[in-house]
Amino acid sequence: MVKLIEKQAFSNTLLSWFNLHGRQHLPWQINKTPYRVWVAEIMLQQTQVNTVIPYFQRFIQHFPDASDLARTTEEQVLHLWSGLGYYSRARNLHRAARLIQQQYHGNIPDNLVALQQLPGIGKSTAGAILACGFNKRAPILDGNVKRVLTRLYGIAEWPGKKSVENQLWQLADYHTPSQHIADYTQAIMDFGATLCIRSHPQCQQCPVNAICCAYQQGLTAQIPQKKVTNRLPMRTKTWLLLRYRQQLLLQKRPPTGIWGGLWCVPEIPEQATPAAIRQFCYQWHIDIHDLQFLPAFQRTFSHFHLNVFPVLITLSKKTIKCMEDQQQIWYNLRQPPALGIPAPVNSLLRSLL
Numbered sequence: 235m236v237k238l239i240e241k242q243a244f245s246n247t248l249l250s251w252f253n254l255h256g257r258q259h260l261p262w263q264i265n266k267t268p269y270r271v272w273v274a275e276i277m278l279q280q281t282q283v284n285t286v287i288p289y290f291q292r293f294i295q296h297f298p299d300a301s302d303l304a305r306t307t308e309e310q311v312l313h314l315w316s317g318l319g320y321y322s323r324a325r326n327l328h329r330a331a332r333l334i335q336q337q338y339h340g341n342i343p344d345n346l347v348a349l350q351q352l353p354g355i356g357k358s359t360a361g362a363i364l365a366c367g368f369n370k371r372a373p374i375l376d377g378n379v380k381r382v383l384t385r386l387y388g389i390a391e392w393p394g395k396k397s398v399e400n401q402l403w404q405l406a407d408y409h410t411p412s413q414h415i416a417d418y419t420q421a422i423m424d425f426g427a428t429l430c431i432r433s434h435p436q437c438q439q440c441p442v443n444a445i446c447c448a449y450q451q452g453l454t455a456q457i458p459q460k461k462v463t464n465r466l467p468m469r470t471k472t473w474l475l476l477r478y479r480q481q482l483l484l485q486k487r488p489p490t491g492i493w494g495g496l497w498c499v500p501e502i503p504e505q506a507t508p509a510a511i512r513q514f515c516y517q518w519h520i521d522i523h524d525l526q527f528l529p530a531f532q533r534t535f536s537h538f539h540l541n542v543f544p545v546l547i548t549l550s551k552k553t554i555k556c557m558e559d560q561q562q563i564w565y566n567l568r569q570p571p572a573l574g575i576p577a578p579v580n581s582l583l584r585s586l587l
């Protein structure tokens with residue numbers, strides 16, 4: 235076991251730093267409730283604070299509490315989440331709100347076990363809700379905290395390894411104070427997000443640099459160790475923008491997988507030739523008036539790259555017999571309905587206006 239840093243001195247130093255440099259006026263820190271903390275924590279997973287702020291404000295405006303969220307449709311939740319990515323977060327949030335409504339009369343439960351039984355809430359998120367929302371002592375271990383602790387203690391192994399993660403949970407628990415728990419939790423998250431950042435941490439300004447192993451040993455660039463990843467595979471799709479006047483055909487994607495439950499344009503595998511596209515259209519009784527290739531683009535997801543070749547197909551008649559097994563709608567470009575639509579599809583829709 236590593237030599238422990240004196241915990242009282244560490245938390246006091248962190249709290250003093252937080253008072254001077256921490257973020258204390260974020261929207262979820264104002265009128266703080268467990269519900270607002272929970273929504274913010276879910277939105278902040280894999281996402282920067284500045285990106286989250288407008289989404290959070292819009293979401294809270296529509297659904298001020300868990301009961302409001304429980305009463306709405308998944309479609310409306312996905313609509314407000316459109317562009318934020320990682321859509322399973324939104325679906326889980328909605329499912330969890332319904333369970334909270336059924337099991338706890340709309341009140342967020344205030345214990346670790348009950349919180350972790352809700353969809354999308356892991357141990358660290360549950361800890362953050364307890365600490366920041368209920369002022370109850372609970373450790374957290376998000377990516378920022380992992381980075382701070384691995385550097386402070388000079389832990390050179392990959393933090394995602396189970397044994398290392400267990401060790402980090404023990405350290406997180408050890409350092410979590412009984413007093414000022416909400417401020418401490420926000421402080422250590424802010425410390426990792428703004429000072430002890432991934433590349434080029436600001437060690438010269440760091441109030442704990444004298445006790446930081448990584449800094450003292452010149453290892454801040456090596457710790458935390460990055461996950462060894464294989465090269466991401468490439469997938470290629472041709473997107474069919476089937477347009478009739480001011481309407482475009484959209485299909486609802488299956489609930490799981492990439493953009494699950496969101497509305498996208500029909501797609502066919504690989505980079506289709508004009509002949510293959512015409513063959514597809516013929517098969518589905520699509521009357522092509524005009525066919526135009528739009529600029530291709532690429533998106534990267536956690537486990538693959540996606541190459542997209544969009545094709546705008548103007549129809550002479552709205553007689554598509556096709557794809558009856560799929561939920562589909564004619565999306566009005568001038569009067570868009572409230573649907574969950576991924577950001578790249580949204581950009582294409584806007585470009586057609």
Ligand code: SF4
Pocket residue numbers: 382385386429430431435436437438440441442443446447448449454
């Ligand atoms: S000295 Fe540098 S690496 Fe160590 S905790 Fe401070 S900012 Fe992070």
